[in-house]
Amino acid sequence: xxxxxxxxxxxxxxxxxxxxxxxxxxxxxxxxxxxxxxxxxxxxxxxxxxxxxxxxxxxxxxxxxxxxxxxxxxxxxxxxxxxxxxxxxxxxxxxxxxxxxxxxxxxxxxxxxx
Amino acid sequence: xxxxxxxxxxxxxxxxxxxxxxxxxxxxxxxxxxxxxxxxxxxxxxxxxxxxxxxxxxxxxxxxxxxxxxxxxxxxxxxxxxxxxxxxxxxxxxxxxxxxxxxxxxxxxxxxxxxxxxxxxxxxxxxxxxxxxxxxxxxxx
Ligand SMILES: Nc1ncnc2c1ncn2[C@@H]1O[C@H](COP(=O)(O)OP(=O)(O)OP(=O)(O)O)[C@@H](O)[C@H]1O
Ligand SMILES: [Mg+2]
Numbered sequence: 001x002x003x004x005x006x007x008x009x010x011x012x013x014x015x016x017x018x019x020x021x022x023x024x025x026x027x028x029x030x031x032x033x034x035x036x037x038x039x040x041x042x043x044x045x046x047x048x049x050x051x052x053x054x055x056x057x058x059x060x061x062x063x064x065x066x067x068x069x070x071x072x073x074x075x076x077x078x079x080x081x082x083x084x085x086x087x088x089x090x091x092x093x094x095x096x097x098x099x100x101x102x103x104x105x106x107x108x109x110x111x112x113x114x
Numbered sequence: 115x116x117x118x119x120x121x122x123x124x125x126x127x128x129x130x131x132x133x134x135x136x137x138x139x140x141x142x143x144x145x146x147x148x149x150x151x152x153x154x155x156x157x158x159x160x161x162x163x164x165x166x167x168x169x170x171x172x173x174x175x176x177x178x179x180x181x182x183x184x185x186x187x188x189x190x191x192x193x194x195x196x197x198x199x200x201x202x203x204x205x206x207x208x209x210x211x212x213x214x215x216x217x218x219x220x221x222x223x224x225x226x227x228x229x230x231x232x233x234x235x236x237x238x239x240x241x242x243x244x245x246x247x248x249x250x251x252x253x254x255x
Contacts, residue, residue, distance in 0.1 A: 035222035038159055039231075051219045055166075058134030059219070062141070062162040064155050079131075087138075 001025060001110050003067065003090055006046070009104050010094040012069060016081050017090030025067055028110045030102050034059040042113050048105070050074050050098050054083065061087045069094060071101040118182050119143055125168045125175045127194065130218050133169040136177045137162040140188070147181060149254065156232040157186055157252050163225040164190040164248050170215045171195065172245065186252040197240040204230065204238070 004021040007014060017023070030048040031037055037047060037059050046067045047060055052074035060068055061083075068084070070076060070093040076084075084091045094101060106112070121143065123136035141158045149157075161177070168175040172194025180187045197203045204226050211221025230236050235251040 032219060033222055034219035035224040035228075038163060039224060039228050043155075053218060054131050055133060055219050058138065058162065062134070062137055062155075062158045064151075 001105070001108060003092075005108070006069065006105065007092065009108055010069065010092075010096060010101060012092040012094040015076055015091040015093060016085045017067075017088070020090060023067065023090060026111055027113050028102070028105055029113050030071075030098055032098075037063060037065070040113060045113065046105075046110065048098065048101055052076050052080065054080060056080070057083045057087070057089065060084075060089050066090060068092070069101065071096055071098045118180075119147070120178070120180045122179070123177045125165055125177060125190075125192070127169060127171075127173040127175070127192075130169055133166050134162055136179075137165050140177075140179050143179070144181070144186070149181075149186070153186075153252055153254070157188070157250070160229040160232040160236070160250050161188050161190070163229045164188075164250070166220055167225055167246075167248075168192045168194070170211060170218075170220060175245075181254075184254055186250075186254065188250040190248045190250075191245065192247075193245045196242040196244055196246055197238070198242055200238050200240060 003023045025046040028046040032051040043064050047065050050072050052070050067090045073095045137158050144154045172192035175192030178189045206227045207223040209223035215221040233250045234253050237249040240246040
């Protein structure tokens with residue numbers, strides 16, 4: 001699934017990485033716990049999370065996660081957007097709950113890691 | 115490769131907004147050296163877990179990063195409360211993290227086991243009331 005499809009399905013707003021709307025992801029993982037995200041060994045995973053702080057971006061940077069969507073209307077700070085841009089991470093936000101965000105993407109074929 | 119690097123970063127306990135800065139710089143250095151991406155990921159995930167542990171559990175610390183032809187070596191040394199029972203701390207799920215740390219997205223007791231999983235070699239030593247020293251070794255060949 002491409003970033004532009006995610007935006008359409010979730011009525012999401014793109015915060016950075018808008019020049020890569022055709023970037024494709026196949027797998028997603030949802031968690032507010034960065035401890036868990038850091039244990040993943042897959043690459044090219046979409047991170048769906050309700051945790052919006054600097055460590056969310058750092059965790060993605062270390063885990064080679066290139067795409068994050070903040071659910072339940074969590075807002076990314078200017079500092080977070082700046083760090084994501086530096087690390088070539090695409091950031092989006094949407095107003096749906098974590099459950100609904102996952103459900104909509106799962107129904108459209110985004111696969112779980114396990 | 116042939117090139118050798120030795121860098122040092124300081125880490126401040128409690129400063130979550132900056133946690134990960136050292137790991138990020140180390141990632142950039144390893145990329146520049148052309149190290150295999152899979153090795154970079156394992157190295158920086160382990161380093162970042164250690165850096166967050168200093169921020170979450172200790173008062174202050176430093177991270178020393180060195181690369182030669184054969185290996186990457188990262189030493190995370192802190193001044194802090196130390197770890198009473200290292201074997202117990204290495205168990206998945208063991209954590210003394212406060213609710214403040216949990217709100218930051220950490221404190222599941224997964225860090226040390228994850229460092230062990232990602233590092234080729236992990237050595238932890240600690241003295242209660244003084245501090246902790248963690249050494250990560252990654253083989254390049
Ligand atoms: N540098 C350190 N100084 C003092 N205590 C530490 C240090 N690193 C780890 N510990 C102790 O070991 C425990 C387990 O560490 P570990 O990294 O596995 O989990 P955590 O930091 O609690 O949670 P997580 O890493 O999942 O966010 C910690 O809760 C803490 O009690
Ligand atoms: Mg930890």
